[in-house]
Amino acid sequence: xAERYWLMKSEPHVYSIQDLERDGSAPWTGVRNYEARNTxxxxxxxxxxVLFYHSSTTPPGxxxxxxxxxxxYPDFTALDESHSYFDPKSNPEAPRWYMxxxxxxxxxxxxxxxxxxxxxxxxxxxVLLKRMRLSVQPVTTEEFQVVxxxxxxxx
DNA sequence: GCCAACGTTGGC
DNA sequence: GCCAACGTTGGC
Numbered sequence: 001x002a003e004r005y006w007l008m009k010s011e012p013h014v015y016s017i018q019d020l021e022r023d024g025s026a027p028w029t030g031v032r033n034y035e036a037r038n039t040x041x042x043x044x045x046x047x048x049x050v051l052f053y054h055s056s057t058t059p060p061g062x063x064x065x066x067x068x069x070x071x072x073y074p075d076f077t078a079l080d081e082s083h084s085y086f087d088p089k090s091n092p093e094a095p096r097w098y099m100x101x102x103x104x105x106x107x108x109x110x111x112x113x114x115x116x117x118x119x120x121x122x123x124x125x126x127v128l129l130k131r132m133r134l135s136v137q138p139v140t141t142e143e144f145q146v147v148x149x150x151x152x153x154x155x
Numbered sequence: 156g157c158c159a160a161c162g163t164t165g166g167c
Numbered sequence: 168g169c170c171a172a173c174g175t176t177g178g179c
Contacts, residue, residue, distance in 0.1 A: 032175095033176095055176080057177095060178065133162075135176085
């Protein structure tokens with residue numbers, strides 16, 4: 001089966017595409033929303049491609065591409081009392097929160113701003129534009145291709 | 156820093 | 168199981 005496409009949000013001051021480029025791969029820690037968790041746990045497969053979105057920054061937008069390198073496993077930060085992502089309702093016997101690992105694929109020569117995505121007719125159906133707060137979300141093949149094409153254009 | 160959108164919690 | 172109150176996300 002062909003790989004699927006996703007979009008994942010991160011605040012760049014917490015973890016950016018530059019950080020992923022430096023690290024090579026990273027666990028996607030800290031997702032504490034059930035729908036986003038279910039997507040990671042039940043649907044994301046190794047090899048799927050991910051639009052890496054920078055949120056809570058100026059401008060917010062898509063910064064590059066990552067790839068799922070490890071399928072879902074328990075988010076250890078939820079089980080670590082000393083961690084700011086600790087969740088007392090999670091425990092090792094019944095982990096509440098899951099994550100995947102992603103690896104660096106490509107950093108666009110520019111961030112494609114959210115304001116620009118809103119203007120593109122082919123992208124009007126994007127979950128990103130309809131479900132502002134969902135941090136892990138599906139992207140169609142066409143949407144992925146259109147965004148990548150925009151990202152690879154020099155600013 | 157404000158605040159709209161919206162997901163989660165908890166009383167009933 | 169409803170829904171009001173609350174807390175968080177994230178654009179602006």
